[in-house]
Amino acid sequence: MRSVDKHSQLIKLLLKRVTFLFIFSLSFFVQAQDAVDAAQQKEGRKLFKSQCAACHKLDKKFVGPALGNIAEKREADWLVAWIKDNAALIKSGDKDAIEAAEFSPSAMTAFPRLTDKNIEDLIYYTTVGDPVKATATGAVAAEATQETSPWLAYILIGIIVFGILIIANLLKVISELKGAPKTPGLASNLNELWIGFKRNSFLHALLVVFFLLTTAYVLFGSLFKMGVDTGYQPIQPIAFSHTIHAGDNKIDCEYCHSSAKHSKTSGIPSANVCMNCHKNISEVADDTKMVLDGVTLGKVELDAEIQKLYAATGWDSETLAYTGETAPIKWVRVHNLPDFAYYNHSQHVTVAGLKCQKCHGPVETMDEVYQFSSLTMGWCIDCHKETKVDLKGNDYYTKIHEQLSQKYGVDQVSVAQLGGKECGKCHY
Amino acid sequence: MKKLKKISIALIVLATVVSCGDKHTRSLEYMPDMYVSVPYEPNGTEGVNGKSSNLEPVAGTIARGHVPYEYADTNQGYESAKNTLKNPLEATEKNLENGKKMYGIYCAVCHGKTGDGNGILAEREKFSGVPNYIDRELTEGNIYHVIMYGRNLMGSHASQLTTKERWQVVSYVEKLRNDLLN
Numbered sequence: 213m214r215s216v217d218k219h220s221q222l223i224k225l226l227l228k229r230v231t232f233l234f235i236f237s238l239s240f241f242v243q244a245q246d247a248v249d250a251a252q253q254k255e256g257r258k259l260f261k262s263q264c265a266a267c268h269k270l271d272k273k274f275v276g277p278a279l280g281n282i283a284e285k286r287e288a289d290w291l292v293a294w295i296k297d298n299a300a301l302i303k304s305g306d307k308d309a310i311e312a313a314e315f316s317p318s319a320m321t322a323f324p325r326l327t328d329k330n331i332e333d334l335i336y337y338t339t340v341g342d343p344v345k346a347t348a349t350g351a352v353a354a355e356a357t358q359e360t361s362p363w364l365a366y367i368l369i370g371i372i373v374f375g376i377l378i379i380a381n382l383l384k385v386i387s388e389l390k391g392a393p394k395t396p397g398l399a400s401n402l403n404e405l406w407i408g409f410k411r412n413s414f415l416h417a418l419l420v421v422f423f424l425l426t427t428a429y430v431l432f433g434s435l436f437k438m439g440v441d442t443g444y445q446p447i448q449p450i451a452f453s454h455t456i457h458a459g460d461n462k463i464d465c466e467y468c469h470s471s472a473k474h475s476k477t478s479g480i481p482s483a484n485v486c487m488n489c490h491k492n493i494s495e496v497a498d499d500t501k502m503v504l505d506g507v508t509l510g511k512v513e514l515d516a517e518i519q520k521l522y523a524a525t526g527w528d529s530e531t532l533a534y535t536g537e538t539a540p541i542k543w544v545r546v547h548n549l550p551d552f553a554y555y556n557h558s559q560h561v562t563v564a565g566l567k568c569q570k571c572h573g574p575v576e577t578m579d580e581v582y583q584f585s586s587l588t589m590g591w592c593i594d595c596h597k598e599t600k601v602d603l604k605g606n607d608y609y610t611k612i613h614e615q616l617s618q619k620y621g622v623d624q625v626s627v628a629q630l631g632g633k634e635c636g637k638c639h640y
Numbered sequence: 641m642k643k644l645k646k647i648s649i650a651l652i653v654l655a656t657v658v659s660c661g662d663k664h665t666r667s668l669e670y671m672p673d674m675y676v677s678v679p680y681e682p683n684g685t686e687g688v689n690g691k692s693s694n695l696e697p698v699a700g701t702i703a704r705g706h707v708p709y710e711y712a713d714t715n716q717g718y719e720s721a722k723n724t725l726k727n728p729l730e731a732t733e734k735n736l737e738n739g740k741k742m743y744g745i746y747c748a749v750c751h752g753k754t755g756d757g758n759g760i761l762a763e764r765e766k767f768s769g770v771p772n773y774i775d776r777e778l779t780e781g782n783i784y785h786v787i788m789y790g791r792n793l794m795g796s797h798a799s800q801l802t803t804k805e806r807w808q809v810v811s812y813v814e815k816l817r818n819d820l821l822n
Contacts, residue, residue: 266769267792275792319715445663462760464745470800480683488795550675
């Protein structure tokens with residue numbers, strides 16, 4: 213029996229070893245499968261991003277076809293020849309090249325500067341793809357739980373105040389039961405005050421004066437606000453954030469509002485200007501956020517907003533072509549001068565060289581645009597009085613400028629002195 | 641006394657109605673018919689026959705200041721513009737200065753201030769593969785052609801620049817390319 217015992221022990225031990233070895237080798241094998249030449253991948257990725265990504269993506273069709281695992285479809289030598297000079301390859305009558313050229317009406321750029329090693333790195337990158345990043349879902353979840361609603365705080369405060377009132381009332385009742393004199397209630401107190409007030413005619417007069425003054429103050433205050441829309445912030449049909457576009461991405465105001473330099477109006481960009489970038493950018497970056505009317509919009513909501521643009525322009529992001537079915541985006545106008553006042557953007561932007569922010573405020577920090585300045589006549593005149601005119605390099609008017617500065621006794625004339633305060637400049 | 645009370649209450653109610661508009665609505669306008677333009681406003685939604693006032697020119701006419709462009713938006717058009725289209729402007733200091741200004745607004749955001757393809761949108765990886773001005777064969781003709789029609793991912797910038805400005809940008813891009821090459 214002893215020997216049998218020992219025998220079975222031995223077998224057990226052996227079995228354990230074997231399974232251990234098996235698992236060990238298996239894990240090694242899996243690792244070996246996953247092992248990626250990080251250096252070559254990085255080099256390939258860099259090249260891909262700088263040379264190819266303008267037209268190709270790994271996982272889907274773009275201007276050119278998807279390039280993920282392209283090595284399975286085409287021979288390496290063919291790829292080298294194609295990338296270096298696709299036109300020559302097509303001319304040589306290569307069947308595959310002619311087929312590949314039919315993918316898109318626009319010809320692929322030739323890359324004679326890429327070496328064979330470069331192309332090898334590129335193909336390697338298209339095979340292994342992007343390095344896998346550790347997900348940060350834990351952090352997101354933690355952040356989400358931290359946000360509590362302000363209502364909870366209000367309710368808590370309400371309960372506490374209510375509790376204190378009940379306790380105070382209870383204490384009063386207890387002291388009265390113990391024999392303390394009864395204090396008169398709130399109602400009878402107020403009644404006595406009211407009787408006293410009714411008899412006092414001086415108080416009547418005081419009240420009437422106070423009443424009239426308040427009315428006058430409120431009335432004048434509101435009348436002066438008539439037609440002044442400082443702070444006006446309408447809800448726009450698309451949640452467009454100037455913070456993201458002009459602030460974070462530093463796109464110049466005039467890129468989109470291109471008519472400001474030549475025309476009376478700064479112009480709402482037509483959707484083709486949006487599509488200059490959004491043909492490519494169909495999704496926002498993961499951490500993009502904007503605040504709209506007190507609500508924070510994240511990636512999911514903002515991606516939906518870009519889809520609204522695609523719907524308006526009739527862009528099909530699957531086939532990457534316009535369907536021809538368009539619908540105008542009905543932006544809500546924020547800044548509006550009354551029709552009896554003339555204002556010209558080009559005069560201020562191009563001639564005077566003013567920054568847009570001078571009148572429109574820090575738009576690059578506005579998720580939602582609001583009216584920053586009052587746009588009243590006093591506001592215009594104030595600026596015209598202060599602003600000195602740059603007269604350099606304007607030889608045609610040298611004489612008249614000299615006469616003006618003599619007339620006013622100043623070195624540099626202001627806009628107002630140049631006629632910027634005359635009624636007919638803006639009202640005609 | 642009673643009358644005064646009624647009047648003052650009415651005044652206060654009026655004042656609150658006037659002043660308490662929230663930020664999503666405009667404040668009250670006095671005589672709105674003087675505020676609203678009688679002619680069609682640019683970008684107005686209520687234009688001719690209920691259509692938007694931004695309309696394309698009638699067929700067979702050209703807009704004022706518009707210079708027709710003869711080359712087609714095809715590969716052949718690109719090649720023939722590359723070989724035959726010439727800049728009507730000279731690369732004077734004034735032209736280059738405005739070219740630089742326009743380049744800074746419309747091009748540098750992707751192509752970079754020096755034309756190296758590292759504009760802020762490329763740096764922030766919004767756009768990848770923005771070409772620099774050395775690696776490609778550039779002539780004044782194909783630069784202009786690409787500004788007119790765009791190419792691959794780049795869209796047309798014809799609506800944002802006038803003909804003159806486009807040629808000024810072309811001069812400036814050629815200058816950047818020469819600076820990069822040397």
